[in-house]
Amino acid sequence: xxxxxxxxxxxxxxxxxxxxxxxxxxxxxxxxxxxxxxxxxxxxxxxxxxxxxxxxxxxxxxxxxxxxxxxxxxxxxxxxxxxxxxxxxxxxxxxxxxxxxxxxxxxxxxxxxxxx
Numbered sequence: 001x002x003x004x005x006x007x008x009x010x011x012x013x014x015x016x017x018x019x020x021x022x023x024x025x026x027x028x029x030x031x032x033x034x035x036x037x038x039x040x041x042x043x044x045x046x047x048x049x050x051x052x053x054x055x056x057x058x059x060x061x062x063x064x065x066x067x068x069x070x071x072x073x074x075x076x077x078x079x080x081x082x083x084x085x086x087x088x089x090x091x092x093x094x095x096x097x098x099x100x101x102x103x104x105x106x107x108x109x110x111x112x113x114x115x116x
Contacts, residue, residue, distance in 0.1 A: 019043045 007013045009032070019025055026040045 021045060 005013075005015050007015075017025065017027065020043070022042060022044060024040075024042050026038070028036050028038045030036050
């Protein structure tokens with residue numbers, strides 16, 4: 001558009017470039033030591049819904065969000081990694097707790113007898 005803006009080093013400034021809908025833009029930012037970044041494109045603020053006349057519908061309850069794929073048919077939670085070995089691991093842990101408690105009781109009784 002033929003307008004130049006200079007911004008001193010160590011400061012920042014917002015520069016607004018007025019554009020109309022579907023107007024092409026092409027500007028270059030020159031940085032320190034002559035580095036340049038060029039930005040080109042066409043301003044397109046209208047969405048596809050504006051073009052087709054679609055309206056936004058809100059649901060009565062939340063729905064699960066999808067990322068990078070299609071929505072699943074169910075609303076199940078993600079699997080957490082449980083397997084067939086989970087009951088075996090839990091049983092072993094409970095057994096070790098019981099054995100540890102029994103050992104503590106027996107050691108405590110032997111110490112009481114030695115003092116008495």
